[in-house]
Structures are given as structure tokens and as C-alpha cells.
Amino acid sequence: MYNLTMLEANGDPEFMTSLARGLAVLRCFADEQRPMTIAQASRLTGLSRPAVKRCLHTLVRLGYAAQEGVSYVLRPKVLALGYAYLSSSTLAMRAQPLLDQLRDELHESCSLGVNEEDEVYYVARAEVSRIMSISLRVGSRLPLYCTSMGRVLLSGQSKENQRAYLRRAKLVALTPHTQTEPGDLLALFDHVAQEGYAIVDQELEIGLRSIAVPVEGPDGVVAAINIGMQATRITVAELRSRYLPPLRKVAAELRALVTNPRR
Amino acid sequence: MYNLTMLEANGDPEFMTSLARGLAVLRCFADEQRPMTIAQASRLTGLSRPAVKRCLHTLVRLGYAAQEGVSYVLRPKVLALGYAYLSSSTLAMRAQPLLDQLRDELHESCSLGVNEEDEVYYVARAEVSRIMSISLRVGSRLPLYCTSMGRVLLSGQSKENQRAYLRRAKLVALTPHTQTEPGDLLALFDHVAQEGYAIVDQELEIGLRSIAVPVEGPDGVVAAINIGMQATRITVAELRSRYLPPLRKVAAELRALVTNPRR
Known part of the structure; x- marks a missing residue:
């Protein structure tokens, strides 16, 4: 589902791999449907644990996710993204x-x-x-x-x-x-x-x-x-x-x- | 609304500025509620036009946005992000x-x-x-x-x-x-x-x-x-x-x- 070739630049200098990875981490919560650990998100996305950890750290700082013990949950702010599509x-x-x-x-x-x-x-x-x-x-x-x-x-x-x-x-x-x-x-x-x-x-x-x-x-x-x-x-x-x-x-x-x- | 200080690393080496910028561009479609040009997204996010262009280029390649002439629209795939929150x-x-x-x-x-x-x-x-x-x-x-x-x-x-x-x-x-x-x-x-x-x-x-x-x-x-x-x-x-x-x-x-x- 998380096509890794899509997450890589493949020689495209304008492609932002970090953005692709962050969105892949966000999306994988839809499949897991509960709080997720870094290891679980790593398995679902195919990204390394350090890469997932940086994504989650950034998502937490931006208010899109929150840490609960060793797990992470999404925050309602994520809805604003889906709403962006609907309202446009x-x-x-x-x-x-x-x-x-x-x-x-x-x-x-x-x-x-x-x-x-x-x-x-x-x-x-x-x-x-x-x-x-x-x-x-x-x-x-x-x-x-x-x-x-x-x-x-x-x-x-x-x-x-x-x-x-x-x-x-x-x-x-x-x-x-x-x-x-x-x-x-x-x-x-x-x-x-x-x-x-x-x-x-x-x-x-x-x-x-x-x-x-x-x-x-x-x-x-x-x-x-x-x-x-x-x-x-x-x-x-x-x-x-x-x-x-x-x-x-x-x-x-x-x-x-x-x-x-x-x- | 798009607090620029939130988009910057502020000395945090784990913070992914590219991810922050891409999400800010995604979100600004909610306010504009129609196809948006690079210039409009730049004005709304406070990001430079080249930065916005790279974000949109990446979002298009990932299937979250599409180009229509000089404008960009979001694609239904964006809904999968909001859905990730709802289902979790x-x-x-x-x-x-x-x-x-x-x-x-x-x-x-x-x-x-x-x-x-x-x-x-x-x-x-x-x-x-x-x-x-x-x-x-x-x-x-x-x-x-x-x-x-x-x-x-x-x-x-x-x-x-x-x-x-x-x-x-x-x-x-x-x-x-x-x-x-x-x-x-x-x-x-x-x-x-x-x-x-x-x-x-x-x-x-x-x-x-x-x-x-x-x-x-x-x-x-x-x-x-x-x-x-x-x-x-x-x-x-x-x-x-x-x-x-x-x-x-x-x-x-x-x-x-x-x-x-x-x-």
C-alpha cells in the first residue's frame, strides 16, 4: 500500500522525500486504527525506525500527533487536511x-x-x-x-x-x-x-x-x-x-x- | 493561521521543515476553497514561491494534488489523511x-x-x-x-x-x-x-x-x-x-x- 518507490526522489531534485515520508506515516494510522509505536509504523511504512521517529517528532511539534507513553496517536488537527479537500x-x-x-x-x-x-x-x-x-x-x-x-x-x-x-x-x-x-x-x-x-x-x-x-x-x-x-x-x-x-x-x-x- | 515559527526547526535537529511546509501548503487549500496558484499559496502560507512549488510538485507526484493549468487542486487521496484520524x-x-x-x-x-x-x-x-x-x-x-x-x-x-x-x-x-x-x-x-x-x-x-x-x-x-x-x-x-x-x-x-x- 505504501509504495516505497513513490516515496523516493528517483533522481527528481524537486521531490521532497521528507514530505513523502511524513504523509506515509500519517496515513498508516488509518490501517492500524489505534495508538501506534514507532516499530509498528516502521513495519507499515517500510521506513526505518529513526526515519519514522523524526516524522512523528515533527508531527507532534506541528500538533498533528501526540505521544502517549511509547505510542503515538493522531490529533483532531489532522481533520483539517481532509477538510481542505472537501471544502475545495x-x-x-x-x-x-x-x-x-x-x-x-x-x-x-x-x-x-x-x-x-x-x-x-x-x-x-x-x-x-x-x-x-x-x-x-x-x-x-x-x-x-x-x-x-x-x-x-x-x-x-x-x-x-x-x-x-x-x-x-x-x-x-x-x-x-x-x-x-x-x-x-x-x-x-x-x-x-x-x-x-x-x-x-x-x-x-x-x-x-x-x-x-x-x-x-x-x-x-x-x-x-x-x-x-x-x-x-x-x-x-x-x-x-x-x-x-x-x-x-x-x-x-x-x-x-x-x-x-x-x- | 500558518504560524511560521511552527514551520521552522528553531535549532531542533529532528524537526523536518519540509514536512511542515508541505502540510502548511495542503492546509491552505481549506481557506482558499478553490484551485490555487503558486502565488496564492505562497501568500497564504508565507513560504517563498519556489518552496511552495516544490511542495506542490511533491504533492502531485504523491497523488495528493493535481495541476490544472497554472492552478493546483487537491485530490480525494487527501481524505485518507483525515480518515486516518477518524478511524483511529x-x-x-x-x-x-x-x-x-x-x-x-x-x-x-x-x-x-x-x-x-x-x-x-x-x-x-x-x-x-x-x-x-x-x-x-x-x-x-x-x-x-x-x-x-x-x-x-x-x-x-x-x-x-x-x-x-x-x-x-x-x-x-x-x-x-x-x-x-x-x-x-x-x-x-x-x-x-x-x-x-x-x-x-x-x-x-x-x-x-x-x-x-x-x-x-x-x-x-x-x-x-x-x-x-x-x-x-x-x-x-x-x-x-x-x-x-x-x-x-x-x-x-x-x-x-x-x-x-x-x-
């Missing part, structure tokens, strides 16, 4: 109120995702409260090949890009239902492009179904909107008949806003 | 479902804030959809002295810390109702500590009222929960009678979870 992203800003309305209308959680470095990034989300909720939020990342948003995003790509993705990606059978054959997946992407939506039935996680539609920009698919829910609560046919029309309506509204941002 | 913060993770429930019960937006470098940081938020919505989200920051969460957070501090804050803070009259006299504010903090809640009536913005209660940890106030709404929709008396009891209930639940995190 026309797409995320415009989508949020539309997703909020959709959630209120359907009483289901809705999300907006984009393709970023071969993953679906959740850039906006409107959530309902449930005892058994799906632990996704803005900033969450999921694979492209086995999620409804991922397939919608891939279906907007050229055949060549789809094939290149399938060669790069680790196609893991996360459940017994997960499609992992590149040929089958290419056919699925075609199908999604033709139909204009994707339904994924328990390929990411047993018990989870979801439906997604594309958000088109002037140059093709720029994002996807989806609704996911527990398989016990809905059949695939109901998922399509009940949720495809409102999802398409919101995608069209968002398309209009993104195409004429008036910013 | 017990408080934010535990609070979110409680806030979602409270929103569904009250049909009002609810937030959780912490005191970070003399500002209220929104670390969790559950939002209702409204035509006239309040543009706050996770990662938003507001002043302490004129917000209900800020006053609750300050009321948990010692008199000495409160006085030190009032000396450091720029006490600006954001509306004709804003209290800016240090003596009056100290008395208000006392009142909030005694009553166990704060109501702020149009001191942050005309037309906006809010109520907040503290979330206590083993060593005092660790966070605040609030509900804010348009003044036309509710009187101060109603704000108290209708929302104080459910806010206190959630604060108590969160206190129990934070005190026994079982992590």
Missing part, C-alpha cells in the same frame, strides 16, 4: 445536500465515490442510523472490481484501461460470490455500461447488496452514487425497482451542477 | 452512531467538537437535510469564545487557562450580540460550568442559536455535543426545554463509552 471540491460540496435529501427520502445510507489510484474513495456520504450499520464514511476506500461504485467507475473507462486495471489489481475472492476472472469482469463492465447501473450482490461481504449509478461529467464518468443495504432486507429485484429511479434522478441533478459549476 | 479516534468512532440516533430522534443536526489549538474542531456530525442548512462538517473549525461548544469546552478549564486563552484569542464581535469583554466571558464560563450547558444566541452569526453540553472523561471535559438551528425556528427557552435533556442523555452514554473504551 466542487463535486463533494454539491453532492452532500443531494445525498442528504436522498437519504431522507429513501431512509437508506447513500454515498458518492470516485476512482482514485485504483480504489473507490468515499467523498460524500449521508447516513441513516441503524443498529447494524455499515462502517463506511467519507475517506473510506474499497476495491473497484467487487463494489457497485467501482464497477460503475470502471465501466466508464476504455477497454484498454479496464484491462490494465485488471492486470494491476489483486482480484481476491472476498466471498464465495466474488467475481475474480478478468474475462468475466470485462463482460460485467460492458453490461454495466450498457444498463447504466451496477448491482453487486454479496461480492464484497456476505449479507451486503448494493446498487450504483454513474455521475457523468463533460468527459465521461466522474463519480458514482450508491445505496448499500443488508441482503436480508431486500431482494436484488427490489433493489433495482425501488432504488434505481431515485439514484438516477440525483445523478442527473449532480451532472447538471458539475457541468455548470458557476464557481 | 475512539471518541469520534463511538460518537457517530449516537449522533445519528439523536438526529433521527430530534430531526436536527448534531455535532461533537473538541478543543484543538484554541478552536472547536468538529470531529463527528450527523446532519439533517434542509434548504437553508448550516455549512459545517467534520473538520470544520470555529472560535471557542462565541460558540456553545467552545464555551462548554472552556468552562471545563481552570481559571488560569481561561484567562490565558482570553489573552491569546482575538475576541471579535462577529455580530452585535457577540460577547467580547474578557471579564464578561469569564463570568459566562463560570455560569456554563455551574449549569452544565451553554446556549449561544446569535453571537456567531445572526439567525443562529445553539445549545451544547459537555462530554466528561476521567480527567474533565473532553468534548462537547451541540445542536444548532435557525433563530426563526426556535426560542431560547424552547431550545433549552426541548434539547437539553436528550443532549445530556447522549453525553452520559458517550461518557460511559469513553471511560470504558474496551479497545
